[in-house]
Amino acid sequence: MSTIASGPGAAGAPGDPxxxxxxxxxxxxxxxxxxxxxxxxxxxxxxxxxxxLVAIFAPFLAPYGPRxxxxxxxxPPSAEFPLGLDDGGIDILSLIIYGSRVSLVVGFAAAAVxxxxxxxxxxxxxxxxxxxxxxxxxxxxxxxxIPDVPLMIVIAAIWGRSLTNIIIIIGVIYWTGTARIIRAQxxxxxxxxxxxxxxxxxxxDSRIIFRHVLPQVAPLLVANTVLTVAVxxxxxxxxxxxxxxxxxxxxxxxxIENAFVSNAISVDAWWAIxxxxxxxxxxxLACTLLGTAIEDALNPxxxxxxxxxxxxxxxxxxxxxx
Amino acid sequence: xxxPVLTVEDLHVWFELERGGELHAVQGVSFxxxxxxxxxxxGESGCGKTTTILALMGLLPxxxxxxxxxxxxxxxxxxxxxxxxSPHRWTDIAMVFQGAMNAFNPVxxxxxxxxxxxxxHGLAEGRxxxxxxxxxxxxxxxxxxxxSSYPHEFSGGMRxxxxxxxxxxxxxxxxxxxxxTTALDVMVQAQILQLLAELADDFGxxxxxxxxxxxxxxxxxxxxxxxxxxxxxxxxxxxxxxxDPKHPYTRLLFSATPDLYGEEDVVSIPGTPPRLDRELxxxxxxxxxxxxxxxxxxxxxPLRPTGAGHAAACHLNDPVMxxxx
Amino acid sequence: MTSxxxxxPLLEVEDLxxxxxxxxxxxxTIRGRPKLAVEAVAGVSFSVRxxxxxxxxGESGSGKTTTxxxxLRLVKPESGAIRFRGEEITNASGRGLRSLRRHxxxxxxxxxxxxxxxxxxxxxxxxxxxxxxxxxGARERQRRVREALVRAGLTPPELFLDRYPHELxxxxxxxxxxxxxxxLDPELLVADEPVSMLDVSVRAGILTLLDELRSSGLGxxxxxxxxxxxxxxxxxxxxxxxxxIVEEGPAxxxxxSPKHPYTRALLSVVxxxxxxAAATPQILTGETPNPIAVPxxxxxxxxxxIAIPECRDVDPELRVPAGARAGHLAACIRA
Numbered sequence: 016m017s018t019i020a021s022g023p024g025a026a027g028a029p030g031d032p033x034x035x036x037x038x039x040x041x042x043x044x045x046x047x048x049x050x051x052x053x054x055x056x057x058x059x060x061x062x063x064x065x066x067x068l069v070a071i072f073a074p075f076l077a078p079y080g081p082r083x084x085x086x087x088x089x090x091p092p093s094a095e096f097p098l099g100l101d102d103g104g105i106d107i108l109s110l111i112i113y114g115s116r117v118s119l120v121v122g123f124a125a126a127a128v129x130x131x132x133x134x135x136x137x138x139x140x141x142x143x144x145x146x147x148x149x150x151x152x153x154x155x156x157x158x159x160x161i162p163d164v165p166l167m168i169v170i171a172a173i174w175g176r177s178l179t180n181i182i183i184i185i186g187v188i189y190w191t192g193t194a195r196i197i198r199a200q201x202x203x204x205x206x207x208x209x210x211x212x213x214x215x216x217x218x219x220d221s222r223i224i225f226r227h228v229l230p231q232v233a234p235l236l237v238a239n240t241v242l243t244v245a246v247x248x249x250x251x252x253x254x255x256x257x258x259x260x261x262x263x264x265x266x267x268x269x270x271i272e273n274a275f276v277s278n279a280i281s282v283d284a285w286w287a288i289x290x291x292x293x294x295x296x297x298x299x300l301a302c303t304l305l306g307t308a309i310e311d312a313l314n315p316x317x318x319x320x321x322x323x324x325x326x327x328x329x330x331x332x333x334x335x336x337x
Numbered sequence: 338x339x340x341p342v343l344t345v346e347d348l349h350v351w352f353e354l355e356r357g358g359e360l361h362a363v364q365g366v367s368f369x370x371x372x373x374x375x376x377x378x379x380g381e382s383g384c385g386k387t388t389t390i391l392a393l394m395g396l397l398p399x400x401x402x403x404x405x406x407x408x409x410x411x412x413x414x415x416x417x418x419x420x421x422x423s424p425h426r427w428t429d430i431a432m433v434f435q436g437a438m439n440a441f442n443p444v445x446x447x448x449x450x451x452x453x454x455x456x457x458h459g460l461a462e463g464r465x466x467x468x469x470x471x472x473x474x475x476x477x478x479x480x481x482x483x484x485s486s487y488p489h490e491f492s493g494g495m496r497x498x499x500x501x502x503x504x505x506x507x508x509x510x511x512x513x514x515x516x517x518t519t520a521l522d523v524m525v526q527a528q529i530l531q532l533l534a535e536l537a538d539d540f541g542x543x544x545x546x547x548x549x550x551x552x553x554x555x556x557x558x559x560x561x562x563x564x565x566x567x568x569x570x571x572x573x574x575x576x577x578x579x580x581d582p583k584h585p586y587t588r589l590l591f592s593a594t595p596d597l598y599g600e601e602d603v604v605s606i607p608g609t610p611p612r613l614d615r616e617l618x619x620x621x622x623x624x625x626x627x628x629x630x631x632x633x634x635x636x637x638x639p640l641r642p643t644g645a646g647h648a649a650a651c652h653l654n655d656p657v658m659x660x661x662x
Numbered sequence: 663m664t665s666x667x668x669x670x671p672l673l674e675v676e677d678l679x680x681x682x683x684x685x686x687x688x689x690x691t692i693r694g695r696p697k698l699a700v701e702a703v704a705g706v707s708f709s710v711r712x713x714x715x716x717x718x719x720g721e722s723g724s725g726k727t728t729t730x731x732x733x734l735r736l737v738k739p740e741s742g743a744i745r746f747r748g749e750e751i752t753n754a755s756g757r758g759l760r761s762l763r764r765h766x767x768x769x770x771x772x773x774x775x776x777x778x779x780x781x782x783x784x785x786x787x788x789x790x791x792x793x794x795x796x797x798x799g800a801r802e803r804q805r806r807v808r809e810a811l812v813r814a815g816l817t818p819p820e821l822f823l824d825r826y827p828h829e830l831x832x833x834x835x836x837x838x839x840x841x842x843x844x845x846l847d848p849e850l851l852v853a854d855e856p857v858s859m860l861d862v863s864v865r866a867g868i869l870t871l872l873d874e875l876r877s878s879g880l881g882x883x884x885x886x887x888x889x890x891x892x893x894x895x896x897x898x899x900x901x902x903x904x905x906x907i908v909e910e911g912p913a914x915x916x917x918x919s920p921k922h923p924y925t926r927a928l929l930s931v932v933x934x935x936x937x938x939a940a941a942t943p944q945i946l947t948g949e950t951p952n953p954i955a956v957p958x959x960x961x962x963x964x965x966x967x968i969a970i971p972e973c974r975d976v977d978p979e980l981r982v983p984a985g986a987r988a989g990h991l992a993a994c995i996r997a
Contacts, residue, residue, distance in 0.1 A: 208775035212839070215734055217763030218793045226789075230780050325419045327397035332347050332404045381861040494949055522721035523887060527931035527945045549862060552890075552933035556941065575937045593863045595894040596935050597917060603894055605866035609831050 045234045049312040056308035062301035070115040077109035081265045089284040099286035101270070102277035110270055111290050117266035118295065121182055122248035122302075128186025129193055129247070130240040136190070137197025138232065142205055142224055152198075159191045164253065171259040178261045185250045193239045197232055204231045234313050242306035245299040252295050267291035341369040342543050343393070343430070343511050348405035350388050350397065360614045362388045364567035365405075367640075370511065375537060375544045377554030377561030377575065379590075383610055385567040386547045387435065390513040393545075394432050395422030409511075427454040431504035433497075435516040441488035441496060448474075448484025451503045460507055473502040476539075477532060494525040498532065505540065512537070515547045530557055551594050555579060560646070563587045566611050566621035569640060573647035583649035585626045620652070632658050670748055671709035672850050672881040673733065673766075678706045678742035680725075680732045684954060700953045702728040704905035705742070707980075710850065715872070715882040717892035717913070720902035721928075723950040726885045729902075730852050733883070734768055735759060746850070764794055767843035771855035773836035777827040784823040787811060787842045794846060806845055814841035815871050833864035840871065850881045858888065869895050889932050893917045898989075901925050904961045905953060907980060911990030921983045921992035923966050960995070968996055 050056045069076060079085050084104040085096070092099040098107035140151040167184050174180050204210065205228070213223050254260055255268025256275075270291040274280075279287040350363040363385040370376055378386045391397055393407055395415070406413045409429055414422050431454075434440050441450055448470050455461040461469055471481030477498040488496060497517065504512060514533065518526035534557060537544045546558055554561050555575050562572035563586065571584040582588040586606075595603045608625040611617055620626070623633040632638075632652050640650045652658040680703040703725045710716045720726045731737045733744055735754065744752045751762050770776040777786055787807045790796075797803035811819035814837040827835055836856065843851060853872060857865040873895055876882050886892055892899050893913055900910040901924065909922040920926045927944040934941070946965045951957065957964050963973035976995055982988065983997035 208770050208772050209778045212776050215736060215768045216790050216793055217760050227778055325395055326399035327401040327403050329418055330402045330404050492949055523931055524946055527943055531945055552935050555935055555937040556933040579936055591935055593866050594935055595890040597890045597893050597932050603866040606863035
């Protein structure tokens with residue numbers, strides 16, 4: 016019945032991968048497939064998506080303007096103003112909506128800066144090793160021990176309180192975690208045989224880094240960046256709360272700062288403090304969940320269930336046994 | 338006393354697959370092991386040989402389900418799952434694992450790890466443990482003083498010897514060795530194989546040697562079974578397997594193995610083994626067989642005797658099938 | 663077997679020495695311990711001609727893999743000479759090195775790791791062309807990729823071009839790696855244990871492929887620990903022990919009348935297929951010593967079954983022993 020593809024060196028029945036796993040065409044990459052398959056990541060991702068959309072369409076979504084006085088100071092929540100008004104009579108719900116813009120912009124931009132610096136340092140350090148590695152790790156250590164908030168205070172005091180400065184400060188302080196994680200992974204990827212093969216081929220280091228190492232490291236970099244977004248948003252909130260934020264912009268941190276400065280507590284105006292705090296918490300939580308879900312999925316060793324032996328089950332011998 | 342010390346009857350093992358479905362890794366394997374016998378289980382990757390002996394030790398994960406009987410002195414050790422297997426593990430059946438060289442805990446001393454099975458089964462206490470460990474080490478060719486060393490201080494060959502010592506700690510009657518020499522140099526391999534043979538004789542062990550390397554089985558074992566796609570396709574004395582193979586896969590496997598002094602052409606077997614997550618129809622080797630004929634694709638050949646102590650699962654040995662086609 | 667044609671050899675290696683420093687550690691440095699170096703390759707000479715397959719055989723610690731790495735200049739040699747097509751490449755760099763990398767290709771042991779899992783077969787085989795800026799346009803490159811796949815036995819190539827490595831069997835992956843080596847039309851292939859991680863039934867296919875490539879004019883240096891494979895496919899065999907070649911000659915001669923006691927011992931312990939094969943194994947005691955502490959005199963003498971007192975004093979040269987044919991050398995004073 017079957018014609019054998021005989022002859023020397025037949026590669027095996029063409030088109031039949033034997034008992035290999037079915038081809039998984041990676042559409043859109045590893046990260047996307049992880050997000051799709053884990054509810055935790057999907058929910059977190061959706062929350063983030065909603066937040067981003069809110070930020071983008073803020074002018075259309077917010078009932079009032081961010082500087083529009085629409086009622087008495089500290090008016091409590093009502094049907095007209097679901098989250099009440101702040102000390103200047105401005106609708107808090109609108110402030111939350113507009114405030115998302117700054118928080119997200121700073122969060123993503125600062126995380127991007129951190130990713131670029133940290134990723135580059137991690138890759139260079141991990142790939143080249145030797146003195147380069149030692150030097151870069153020393154520098155990383157120096158940055159690691161710098162206390163973040165005092166530095167931010169100092170820099171804000173010297174160079175002024177602008178959005179760009181905030182982004183740069185946060186990015187420059189928080190790249191170290193990324194650098195270390197990426198370096199570790201690059202070090203292990205570097206030892207893979209296909210990298211050695213590329214070197215034996217005469218491929219340049221930059222080619223190897225961009226075409227072989229980076230794609231391997233990218234998912235982890237993405238996961239790490241998402242986590243850094245959480246940190247960056249929190250950092251921005253803290254800075255704004257300390258009065259170091261850009262005074263001309265609305266952000267959740269500024270809302271909290273404003274509430275404290277205007278003594279919202281003494282008039283029991285919880286609606287001036289809680290909503291921005293909750294908003295920050297929700298977004299940070301979403302980022303953290305998403306980031307850790309991706310990281311977990313990329314790190315199969317964390318699963319130990321498969322190590323439990325001896326828990327096999329018994330079943331009857333199949334009837335049609337030969 | 339020629340009663341088999343171990344009888345495997347119609348062993349099946351299935352693994353649950355993450356993506357759904359099952360992998361039928363071992364499909365009705367049966368064989369007997371006599372006292373003092375050296376039995377080889379030969380096959381290529383994925384044929385189910387390692388899974389088979391793991392089943393004998395009951396070392397299968399929760400995704401596995403097992404059917405069939407494993408009789409040790411007439412008692413079915415698989416009857417109640419882990420409960421019925423664990424008393425026999427190490428005391429009656431012991432195993433040396435593939436990559437045993439890496440199976441040691443790097444932060445515990447070798448001596449302590451060798452003593453572990455003894456302690457587990459309450460077979461030794463205190464000073465007598467140390468003495469016994471020392472004896473075991475000497476017996477496998479390691480100075481007793483090295484019991485206080487850590488695994489990384491041993492070479493690959495020495496770790497393999499230590500693994501043997503650990504397997505023999507509770508004086509088992511059956512030793513299962515899974516690719517015991519795979520990552521070792523030729524000379525060290527010869528040393529370990531010689532050691533295995535000596536230990537089998539000295540301790541009165543029955544040995545099941547699992548490997549993909551036919552020449553090793555030819556050298557060490559008296560009898561062997563060839564596995565393919567989860568089944569035993571041929572079994573018999575190693576002499577008859579080489580000189581008078583009754584299954585095309587056995588014959589082709591020998592032809593695919595280069596020999597030091599042989600002048601014949603070395604051939605490869607085209608194609609790949611079948612997937613075991615689907616039901617197979619007919620002979621599993623049919624797509625790759627060079628003597629395939631009519632009944633092969635639709636009827637699965639049973640393992641039938643072809644001579645004294647020799648059996649094969651191939652329609653070519655069945656005069657009825659050959660006439661009918 | 664077209665075993666070269668007397669013209670200049672493709673690859674010539676003379677007295678090659680490669681050493682690695684032994685890390686002293688902090689304590690060692692403080693205590694002023696001398697800087698040690700391990701000579702993984704301690705003076706090795708051989709040549710490979712066009713259309714010839716030389717098998718470099720040895721156990722772990724013999725230096726065979728390091729030799730291969732040194733020839734490809736993945737590791738810098740300490741001393742000695744490497745010549746490719748007559749040109750000295752021992753200290754080549756930049757352009758000279760790039761040219762070397764075009765003509766000499768390395769095939770790795772592990773087919774499961776030597777392909778980038780994110781590259782389709784098409785991209786893997788095309789990469790060498792891109793690295794060396796060859797092959798006019800995309801279409802020309804694709805043509806060469808197809809040809810290379812066919813030459814490596816993967817026909818029809820269309821079936822494999824868009825596959826990822828995890829969709830291929832071990833044998834197929836190794837063929838892809840071979841195709842990637844062939845796409846630049848190299849002259850010398852260095853194969854490091856090309857089949858040791860493949861199933862037995864698949865090995866012959868790959869080895870036959872290498873044999874065909876050899877007959878089509880490529881020179882092949884095969885690193886292996888498997889004497890049976892070497893016996894069957896190689897034209898010449900060189901046996902290495904502790905960084906030196908202890909015996910070298912035509913494959914048949916080395917296998918059937920070995921002149922060095924190590925070779926004899928090694929051959930005697932290789933298991934054979936036939937259970938009836940008379941075997942008087944000479945199992946040596948102990949293991950290959952650590953290259954840090956090389957025995958004085960003949961490197962092999964502590965484990966040698968026929969060692970005599972002189973062996974401690976003399977480091978034997980590789981020469982044609984009595985009774986051997988021309989081209990068959992051994993490094994033993996008793997040969």
